[in-house]
């Protein structure tokens with residue numbers, strides 16, 4: 001089979017869309033060495049800038065004055081037949097078959113963590129086995145001690161199946177780096193907006209590097225002192241008011257200039273930004289399998305750039321049929337004030353930038369969760385600078401892996417007029433965040449300067465929000481003693497900060513009908529510890545409704561309330577979800593609906609609610625009435641308007657059969673959501 005890819009257009013997130021043509025010639029062309037990839041940068045870059053070919057060959061451009069860049073992979077050892085596709089489990093059957101058939105995939109290596117194998121999972125082992133036997137593909141589980149050993153035994157081209165739908169995320173990123181470094185040609189397959197896209201690993205992660213010289217010296221930053229890790233007194237150094245270059249583990253560097261702007265300069269810049277810049281608070285959308293999740297960004301943002309997101313550029317993309325996400329904000333063109341900011345930041349950091357992302361944290365409740373700046377067009381080689389105006393907020397840094405057995409945590413007090421720069425390689429080793437600080441009442445404006453290595457792409461800040469479908473028994477784990485109860489509502493504090501920091505039973509609360517089990521209801525605050533709320537990166541809690549498919553299934557398992565042997569009244573009707581809060585919208589995840597105040601809909605099996613807990617829900621444990629029972633009975637007339645479906649297309653076969661599957665689904669507890677005391 002001969003297929004190849006031809007670049008045709010850029011997806012709305014800057015992913016380049018490849019249409020299939022002939023594969024073998026593409027693989028042969030590109031797998032030999034990344035430098036032989038036809039590259040998009042060289043077409044677009046201005047004279048003197050480093051081309052991708054030079055980058056891949058490990059050469060920086062002398063003309064452009066850039067430092068040399070080390071390609072991620074060892075291109076010399078690449079062999080034409082060593083081709084691996086990475087795919088996420090969000091691909092549906094037809095897409096998997098399309099991938100197998102058009103690229104001659106011989107083996108599928110399932111690399112998903114074990115816990116994900118459940119009957120609720122999009123791809124069970126059985127489903128995969130059936131798929132592979134139909135397609136004549138060998139299904140393999142990672143049995144070897146290492147992925148590379150497993151790959152060596154598989155017959156390429158091999159598809160690597162990951163839980164993550166985004167190749168930039170976690171395990172999928174890490175393992176594909178490993179495979180790429182071993183000389184394999186790695187091609188990431190994504191399904192966005194109904195289209196299969198293939199992006200070579202190096203296109204997604206290579207960055208030409210924007211450091212002109214790095215690290216900066218006292219020539220650029222007067223009185224700069226270099227401090228080598230381990231420095232136990234780093235926090236007192238950060239408070240000293242003097243500039244430092246902290247040389248941290250893993251060859252990463254942090255430049256700290258606490259007095260970057262003097263007081264009048266900082267005041268003036270803050271005033272100008274407030275006057276000139278229109279900030280927006282977009283609703284962020286995330287793909288989760290076939291579902292889309294929405295949440296309002298807990299801060300206001302704005303872009304300033306002449307290269308990305310201009311009004312004309314976004315309009316052109318839309319005219320070409322691209323649906324732009326709400327989070328893709330139109331950029332303000334550069335003006336005198338912003339040009340001065342770019343020039344000053346470039347002089348201090350000895351780096352080049354082409355976009356400024358501004359955030360307005362209006363108060364301590366506004367935040368940004370732990371993340372690394374890994375938007376498309378950035379990547380590990382990108383150096384990123386950041387300045388701060390207004391209220392002092394803590395810029396928290398945490399190493400991605402332990403150093404001498406423990407993760408390193410550094411708190412940088414970013415005050416009015418301060419500046420820092422994270423050097424090349426930093427994003428691959430560290431996470432950063434601006435967590436909520438309830439005591440801060442004043443506004444803080446932050447600006448991060450970046451260099452997007454994108455040809456006229458769309459700059460969009462990384463969005464990190466995870467939502468997991470879990471089997472019922474796993475969900476119930478966090479409920480300590482509730483697991484025997486039938487319908488359970490589980491609220492789980494998510495977001496990367498929470499997830500990595502807190503054990504599962506500290507960030508979940510699960511309860512049954514409050515009227516039936518008041519003592520459990522009161523325990524909610526104990527189960528969901530305050531840390532879970534204070535580390536919430538997106539100010540949201542997810543509520544997953546765990547439902548029985550049929551009333552009979554539950555009565556057979558003998559569900560009892562905690563107050564006695566009284567069984568639930570399984571046939572009392574559908575449970576509705578209603579938004580009774582006009583400040584914080586309730587998002588019903590399964591079908592991406594935002595319920596405005598007073599709106600209702602049926603709560604269905606698998607539905608999740610996102611509650612944006614803001615000031616309106618502050619105070620002592622407070623009950624937010626979300627749902628109420630209705631007298632509707634199951635059956636065709638009361639069939640939910642929005643069947644929980646694997647297909648978003650109404651009327652499709654999948655939607656029909658899914659609706660049938662779920663007609664018996666009922667949630668029989670009255671759902672109340674309580675905010676735990678902080």
Ligand SMILES: O=C(O)CCC(=O)C(=O)O
Nearest residue numbers: 357359373395434446448
């Ligand atoms: O507000 C800050 O200091 C951090 C901003 C940030 O991390 C980002 O824009 O990616």
Ligand SMILES: [Fe+2]
Nearest residue numbers: 371372373432
């Ligand atoms: Fe960031």
